[in-house]
Amino acid sequence: MKLSYKAHGKVILLGEHSVVYGYNALAMPIKSLWLKATIEPSTILWMDTALYHGPFLAAPAEYDGLKYLVTKLLAKTNSQQLIKITYTGKIPIERGLGSSATVATATARALNDYWQLNLSEKEIITMINHAEMINHGKASGIDAATVNSDNLIFFNKKNGALQLKSKLKASLLIMDTGDLGNTQKAVKQVHTIVANSISARQNIKKLGNLTDQAKVAWVNQDKQQLGQIFNLAQDILHSFNLSTTKIDQIQNIALANGALGFKLSGSGLGGIVIALCANHEIAEKIADLSHNLIVNQWIEEI
Incomplete structure (x- = not known):
């Protein structure tokens, strides 16, 4: 069995930094920037990216958010089948385009489908946000909300995301x-x-x-x-x-x-x-x- 999930990037229009303090922010998805996670059976838990090819849990510290996601989801399945995750597509890293949230989204949703975990939307977003916290130290939640939306997002930490079409x-x-x-x-x-x-x-x-x-x-x-x-x-x-x-x-x-x-x-x-x-x-x-x-x-x- 081989399965893929494609996620897109994002750009913040207004409210970066102030959103951390509870104020509103406005962000939009960028469909032209995307990343795809492909899952397939393997004899070892493995990761292939543009920069790293090797055992998943031995990946460098910048992959700690992904390690958390995979470990968390692996614990939810009864399957003993190990997997290889291949990442394709490109979003420039550390530019404000939501690269880490995009990778986390593609990973979480691909694994949810692959292992047929039937996780709720809230469970998936919560895990993505936790991976973001690991990556950035503090995350408002706006990146996860926007890369998981097809529409403009009006967001604050208290009320979450409102889509504007x-x-x-x-x-x-x-x-x-x-x-x-x-x-x-x-x-x-x-x-x-x-x-x-x-x-x-x-x-x-x-x-x-x-x-x-x-x-x-x-x-x-x-x-x-x-x-x-x-x-x-x-x-x-x-x-x-x-x-x-x-x-x-x-x-x-x-x-x-x-x-x-x-x-x-x-x-x-x-x-x-x-x-x-x-x-x-x-x-x-x-x-x-x-x-x-x-x-x-x-x-x-x-």
Whole structure:
């Protein structure tokens, strides 16, 4: 028996960092970025990835979240059959595109189907979130919610995920700076600043409020307003020292060439940036002008 499950990535539009403090966040699935987990029988518990080929439980520490998932699910089955898991497809790691949540989702759902465990949706999401906690130290749950959705997600830790099926009728340019982000470092950095600054705590609240405004702008198909919200959010994220010289350079190019709004997405300190554009042509122009500063780009019609 051989079985596969394919999961997609995600991008956070608004609310990164503030979502950790209980405020709302807005995120969307990126179908063009995906990863597939394929399960088949084996004589040893084995893993094949682009970077590691070997015994599953002997994999390096960066695979600890996956080790937890496989061990947890293996304990739920009565099968003595060992397996090989092969991962194909590619999502750039440590860029804010949800790579670890995507891998965890593909793994958990493939194993659930392979071993016919009939786990509930809540059980699966809980395990994925726990794997995320192992990977990142602290996880809001938004990555797991979004990579497991086909629609825009309005999310907070208390109420979970609300799916929004409406379209903005705009183009979102996603650009990879090629610089690795560091979620743990960024979260700790923001935590330290917030703990020692009243104005920083107010800015976290403002980020949450901007997300609420963004939801209204999206539903009303108000691209101009959403662009302004992007720019305000970027100012706040910049105040937490999450931007970089390269991100600032890309921002200047984007805003000078027709972007309605621009911001980093995810933890910051590198990773990806997003530019809201009125149409595909503007997005292509900005990507072309930024080519010396980025290693890849994707345009999503939203």
